[in-house]
Amino acid sequence: MITLEKTISFCETYPLERLGKREELLFFDIETTGFSGEYSTLYLIGCVYYREGNWNLIQWFADTLDSEGEVLKTFFEFLKKFTKVIHFNGDGFDIPYLLKRCRAHCLAYDFSSVESLDIYKKIRPYRNLLGLSSMKQKAIEEFLQVERKDLYSGGQLIEVYKDYLICRDRYLFDLLILHNEDDLKGMPLILPILSYPDFLEQDFSLDKQEILYQTDLFDRPQPLLKLTCKTGISIPIGFSKSNSMVLLEAEENVLTAVIDLFDGELKYFYPDYKNYYYLIYEDHAIHKSVAEYVDREARIKATAKTCYTRKNGCYLPQFSSLWTPSFQRELKDKISYIPYEAQLFENQENVRLYTRHLLNILCR
Structure with a gap:
């Protein structure tokens, strides 16, 4: 040797x-x-x-x-x-x-x-x-x-x-x-x-949140949420990653997320559909205890697909079950939504959960 x-x-x-x-x-x-x-x-x-x-x-x-x-x-x-x-x-x-x-x-x-x-x-x-x-x-x-x-x-x-x-x-x-x-x-x-x-395994603190707008193919304004977060660790080279609804960009000690918000009507699906009736003409479900007072011709027993109520609003997407109650376009959609309010991210734990949620999705 x-x-x-x-x-x-x-x-x-x-x-x-x-x-x-x-x-x-x-x-x-x-x-x-x-x-x-x-x-x-x-x-x-x-x-x-x-x-x-x-x-x-x-x-x-x-x-x-x-x-x-x-x-x-x-x-x-x-x-x-x-x-x-x-x-x-x-x-x-x-x-x-x-x-x-x-x-x-x-x-x-x-x-x-x-x-x-x-x-x-x-x-x-x-x-x-x-x-x-x-x-x-x-x-x-x-x-x-x-x-x-x-x-x-x-x-x-x-x-x-x-x-x-x-x-x-x-x-x-x-x-x-x-x-x-x-x-x-x-x-x-x-x-x-x-x-x-x-950098990525640190907890991020929210520096700023703002609503932006971009126009779609029909020249209609669509809302975007921009979250600017910071941490105590810096990276040498910046990077970006996106899917159809989220853009993440990182530079030095700053992580920026731009998220497509949904502005319009979504459905909340009741989990115990066997206890509900679907109102044919009103396009939503009500509990059977109330449905007794509705004309029989105007109601049918709800199915999992029809057991919902509808609500207009501005919504934040989530790609797995992060927060409840959540709303969907249709029952089997993988993406669900929660009503967006600025106060949501005034809570540091919510900032941590959502940034980790986005990073996990884009790491896949």
Whole structure:
């Protein structure tokens, strides 16, 4: 086994205090000869850590196939100095792979003593909201508008490692070491993506609400509700996401939601329709205790579809059952509405519920 260690420049592009004390954080990345922990081997583990005011890089390289076990032992003993590991898709690949290789060598190591922060898993729920083209590290770098040239992929370096084991060429060794080093040095480039879960998982406070109007295809004014909310976390790059009824835009520490209001008549459907009659000529339902006084020819037993009362107003949409009582256009419509009043969002809990509601819908 070959051990390499040096001090490096590790630009702090994200407030690391949100993750913990610097001395307790360990960034790591592994290089293997395949995806399967049963049928391939580990040949390199690289780590970045903070000590005495400096960021350091340490790498353990299996210069022979027999030294894989030594690499594993050395890494896991080193791991005992830290409380949190940080990685990209390590929960999905690196950690399970290392545990399988430990079992292959009858080593009783695990990650139970450390907390795992997987950047991939942390941002995955927000892929659609942020418009990420994929969940590959390259797509995240493109979203953050950063450039990093990676001359070789991990897959291409498998053959390089095999050739190194045969010829021990220094050039091949440097390729393997530098690829892993570049991956670890590139970690700060994607750390700012963690600002998005930080931003989106905070409670937003309402800064301003206003009613706007836009004209429809028939030149009729249609009301829109604009909610401007703020939080204590800022994001590096703004984003926007919309569906047919809602536009969300985020910039720095501000989240703006523009929502189509419905101005007109909607129906409230009574849930216990068997206790109601539908009035044919008046187009609404009344309870059977009152319907006894209505001409039999003017009423029929209500069904789920006809058991409603109608009401005009200005309504706020909700995409699942957030508040009741709610109104609908028709019984089976997935979108329901509640009467909109400005006082609704004077309550901070309602602001929290509705912004979370909109974010959940647009994350899908």
